[in-house]
Amino acid sequence: MRVETLKELTVAFVVSLTLWFYAKMNKTYEIQMKMPVEYVNVPEGMTFITKVDSVPVRVKGKGFDILKVALSRPRLVYEVPEFETSGSFPVDTAYLRPKVKVTLVPILHNKVFYEMDRETTKTVSVIPIFKGKPKKGYVFLGWSVDGMVEIRGPSKVLERTDSIPTYPIDLTGRKRDFSKTVGLFTEGMGITEVKPESVVVHVRIDTVVQVEVPVVLRDSVFTVHLIGPKRVVEDVRSLKAFDVGDSLIISKPEGTRIVIPEGDEKGDTLQQQGHKDS
Numbered sequence: 001m002r003v004e005t006l007k008e009l010t011v012a013f014v015v016s017l018t019l020w021f022y023a024k025m026n027k028t029y030e031i032q033m034k035m036p037v038e039y040v041n042v043p044e045g046m047t048f049i050t051k052v053d054s055v056p057v058r059v060k061g062k063g064f065d066i067l068k069v070a071l072s073r074p075r076l077v078y079e080v081p082e083f084e085t086s087g088s089f090p091v092d093t094a095y096l097r098p099k100v101k102v103t104l105v106p107i108l109h110n111k112v113f114y115e116m117d118r119e120t121t122k123t124v125s126v127i128p129i130f131k132g133k134p135k136k137g138y139v140f141l142g143w144s145v146d147g148m149v150e151i152r153g154p155s156k157v158l159e160r161t162d163s164i165p166t167y168p169i170d171l172t173g174r175k176r177d178f179s180k181t182v183g184l185f186t187e188g189m190g191i192t193e194v195k196p197e198s199v200v201v202h203v204r205i206d207t208v209v210q211v212e213v214p215v216v217l218r219d220s221v222f223t224v225h226l227i228g229p230k231r232v233v234e235d236v237r238s239l240k241a242f243d244v245g246d247s248l249i250i251s252k253p254e255g256t257r258i259v260i261p262e263g264d265e266k267g268d269t270l271q272q273q274g275h276k277d278s
Helices: 004-027 064-072 155-159
Strands: 028-040 046-050 052-063 074-077 086-090 103-106 112-128 136-143 147-156 161-167 179-183 193-195 200-218 219-227 239-244 247-250 257-258
Touching: 028 064, 046 147, 052 064, 112 155, 136 219, 147 155
Parallel strands: 028 074, 112 161, 200 239
Antiparallel strands: 028 052, 046 112, 052 103, 086 112, 112 147, 136 200, 147 193, 179 200, 200 219, 219 257, 239 247
């Protein structure tokens, strides 16, 4: 008798739970989600300049349908017209794949906009990006990159793109030359492909030294201390100076500075101004 009673209670509980679940799942619910956007039948030779990859929406529907949405990973699928390089699509359940009986309510915009252009290629240079400073007593002297890279993307984008940057190269604590393979940063540039995806950057780090250099001013000569990268200042045999009003200008290599020895009568009028080497 007790066994039969337990079975009856179990059956009654399962039936009650099923009825409760069925009643709950037949109610209307609302969830928020980012709905992925997919474009199909893109015309050959065309690529996107701008497009929307996902849209925030509120999904309304019966509990069972909301559950299907959560499990089926739905997306909005739009077929791109063959002869239209720009346009928009409505955020609507008609484009929902797989089909689910729900209502979509856009949160920000009720349309998805796009723009396309002819896809082309172009060869451009690479500009390394640096962060940090070499060890004290050393200086960043310069860089070089092995070759150029080929980029692919919309014609309008490539027309205004002459170079692309690298991910940052850290110079912190460096005290000698080094080479590094580094990736290319194209995020947000509208470029669809870059080959190769990384380049070798050669970085020059040099010791800061001080040498005495004669300065020629018309028929006179005086001496200054030239401070800068060893590979720059050690080849300097002399500098030229000229008067500008009451000031004296000394032409010096880029990246260096001049110190007038104490007691030099020229020191009161010297303006430390550099000029890029020709």
